[in-house]
Amino acid sequence: MTGRFGTLREDLRRYHFSPAPLRPGHALRSIWTLPGFQAVAVYRFGRWLRECRRRPASWPLLALTPLFWLLQGYVQCAYDIRLDQGADLGAGLYIGHFGGIYLASCRLGHHCAIQQEVRIHPAAGDAGNGPEIGDRVWIGAHATIVGQHRIAGESTIGAGSVVVGDVAARCLMLGSPARVARWDYDNSEFL
Amino acid sequence: MLDDARLARKLAADRHGPPAWPLALAWLRSPGLRLMATHRLAHHFERTRPRGLHRLLPFLAAKVLVVVARQVAVVATKSEITPDTRFDGGVSLSDRGHIIAGARHIGSGTVIHERVTIGMDIRREVKPTIGREVWISARCVVYGDITVGNGVTLMPRTILSRSVPDGAVVEGNPGRVVGIVPDHAALRRRLLDSPGDTAADLIGQATR
Numbered sequence: 001m002t003g004r005f006g007t008l009r010e011d012l013r014r015y016h017f018s019p020a021p022l023r024p025g026h027a028l029r030s031i032w033t034l035p036g037f038q039a040v041a042v043y044r045f046g047r048w049l050r051e052c053r054r055r056p057a058s059w060p061l062l063a064l065t066p067l068f069w070l071l072q073g074y075v076q077c078a079y080d081i082r083l084d085q086g087a088d089l090g091a092g093l094y095i096g097h098f099g100g101i102y103l104a105s106c107r108l109g110h111h112c113a114i115q116q117e118v119r120i121h122p123a124a125g126d127a128g129n130g131p132e133i134g135d136r137v138w139i140g141a142h143a144t145i146v147g148q149h150r151i152a153g154e155s156t157i158g159a160g161s162v163v164v165g166d167v168a169a170r171c172l173m174l175g176s177p178a179r180v181a182r183w184d185y186d187n188s189e190f191l
Numbered sequence: 192m193l194d195d196a197r198l199a200r201k202l203a204a205d206r207h208g209p210p211a212w213p214l215a216l217a218w219l220r221s222p223g224l225r226l227m228a229t230h231r232l233a234h235h236f237e238r239t240r241p242r243g244l245h246r247l248l249p250f251l252a253a254k255v256l257v258v259v260a261r262q263v264a265v266v267a268t269k270s271e272i273t274p275d276t277r278f279d280g281g282v283s284l285s286d287r288g289h290i291i292a293g294a295r296h297i298g299s300g301t302v303i304h305e306r307v308t309i310g311m312d313i314r315r316e317v318k319p320t321i322g323r324e325v326w327i328s329a330r331c332v333v334y335g336d337i338t339v340g341n342g343v344t345l346m347p348r349t350i351l352s353r354s355v356p357d358g359a360v361v362e363g364n365p366g367r368v369v370g371i372v373p374d375h376a377a378l379r380r381r382l383l384d385s386p387g388d389t390a391a392d393l394i395g396q397a398t399r
Contacts, residue, residue, distance in 0.1 A: 078266045080289070099269040099289040100306060116291050117306060117330075141291070141308045142332050142350070159308070160332045160350035160364050176350075176364040190313045 007091040011040050014094040036095025039081040042071045046085050090135065109135030109153060113191055116141050123147040138187045156187045194281030195227050198300065202283055206383065222268045223284040229261040230272045237274045298323035298341065308332045326379050344375050346390050362390040370394050
């Protein structure tokens with residue numbers, strides 16, 4: 001339980017750009033005003049319910065499942081952010097804007113950032129195996145990562161790029177199909 | 192704001208013949224127009240302050256109304272436009288929405304289709320300037336410290352991060368100027384009729 005809230009706190013910290021410590025007021029305002037954070041919070045809630053299903057002691061908590069469906073429906077209808085429960089998203093996920101986001105059956109490391117219109121999911125033929133993405137990857141708007149590609153940590157996928165193969169660590173990928181625009185690209189200043 | 196409706200009417204007329212609906216009903220029909228209207232109001236309220244204490248309460252009430260209306264339009268069209276973006280009169284936003292826009296200035300007669308992003312480069316936080324009568328097709332991304340000239344046409348799925356001159360046709364990822372044509376009207380009509388065509392095909396057809 002504390003671990004779950006730890007992850008959520010990590011997520012929330014991503015939307016809080018000043019170095020000042022996070023106050024409860026900030027947290028409340030973020031929940032109210034940030035569609036990206038709302039979507040991630042609902043996703044984490046669903047994953048937590050999924051863990052509850054494994055432990056018989058916490059089965060009474062499964063009564064909250066309809067609430068999860070309701071919240072998930074709201075996030076999908078109002079913001080068009082679809083974070084499938086089959087996706088494994090690391091702590092500290094930042095979703096910049098909203099609209100057209102679809103993540104399914106993929107693995108995302110911690111401290112990643114995604115923007116609007118990003119699609120990360122398996123190709124039509126692959127049975128459930130989606131992309132695997134490392135830690136601290138920044139994924140720009142309208143980027144498409146479809147199929148079993150591995151993206152190593154600290155790389156940057158530029159706006160509108162279509163990834164068609166594996167990506168090495170610390171690369172800047174641009175274009176369609178995506179090519180390496182710069183090796184050893186430092187994304188820490190905006191991530 | 193009236194210019195927006197006039198442009199919407201003109202676009203509808205180009206596409207389906209003269210529209211049967213009067214200008215005043217344009218906002219009832221079009222989510223894009225409502226988004227534009229709420230953005231203009233929000234932009235206005237961002238820069239004005241109430242003059243005098245007796246006007247404070249009506250001002251706040253109006254502001255709350257605008258904020259709520261804007262939020263409704265944002266959720267209905269899945270679009271977000273930063274309140275500091277300056278639009279000239281007569282800009283069309285797509286009814287299908289999914290538009291994320293933050294620009295310094297967008298000129299009159301510009302048509303923005305669905306799933307378009309206009310924003311800043313993540314490193315240098317400077318936004319683009321869009322000229323007059325620009326046609327931004329679906330799924331385009333325009334970003335960075337750039338100026339898009341007057342009368343430019345962006346083909347679908349163009350990713351543009353460099354300045355382009357007046358009258359250019361831009362295509363590709365990364366976006367490149369594929370031609371400079373004097374008359375874009377025929378080209379844009381063809382683009383709506385056959386969205387799969389490349390710019391080279393369309394320019395060939397339009398100039399023939």
